Amino acid sequence: MAIVFKKALCKNVADKSAVAKYHLQLLTLGQNVGIDRMVYQMKENSSLSKGDIFSVIANFVECMRTNLYNGHSVNIRDFGVFSLSARTEGAEAEKDCTAKKIRTVRINFRPSIGVRPDPASTRAEDAMEFVDLQTYLDSQKGNGGNGAAAGNDGEEENSLG
Template sequence: MPLFYRAIQSPIADKNGVKKWHLSLVKVGKTVNTKQLADVIAEKSSLTVGDVQNVVTNLMVVMRRELLNSRTVRLEGLGTFTMRVRSNGKGVETAEK
């Protein structure tokens, strides 16, 4: 299970005028959807595909609710999920705005 990556040079130079290089992951193949994940998980367990799909769907619903309530969700072995905001450098003049 290798990760594929490529080097990409930043279009923006740092304070020394150097455009640094960064790694970017390359996606391979088609996106795996919830049904496909449920099929594989069901093969590895005593649960039916429908049971697994129900659990995965409920996990997404609950995670979304917790994230929208400004909480962090940690799934051990997978990752930590949190909401972020970004203004993309387009701020406003005052905090009230």
């Protein structure tokens, strides 16, 4: 399955004199993949039952939360690092800069090199294929809906599967 994109005209709102430029926006197709589907896919690739996998995930989330809330970052090898950050209200005096100034707390994720997307990857299992949505839709009208579409450079034939 390819990653579908559309072209959008965007203007830098901070710079009134900037010329609007086209940028690619990656699209998410269909519904989100939920825990049930992920567990089923994991079950198919292991000897664990769905119940075992659900239990491991639930325990993992609880353990990660506990460690984050105790001030630690959580480093999952070959996946990435989770940590907390806060958005705060500023204070003019250091003595007024207290925990009461925290407005929101977020969980950050920094992916490891192993999962970071690389559009230039040449390894088959890591290769990313991109398809222009408009080109795909136009090809459906013009050639009886066979699924062929030009890629982002117009040279390759791609299919949405």
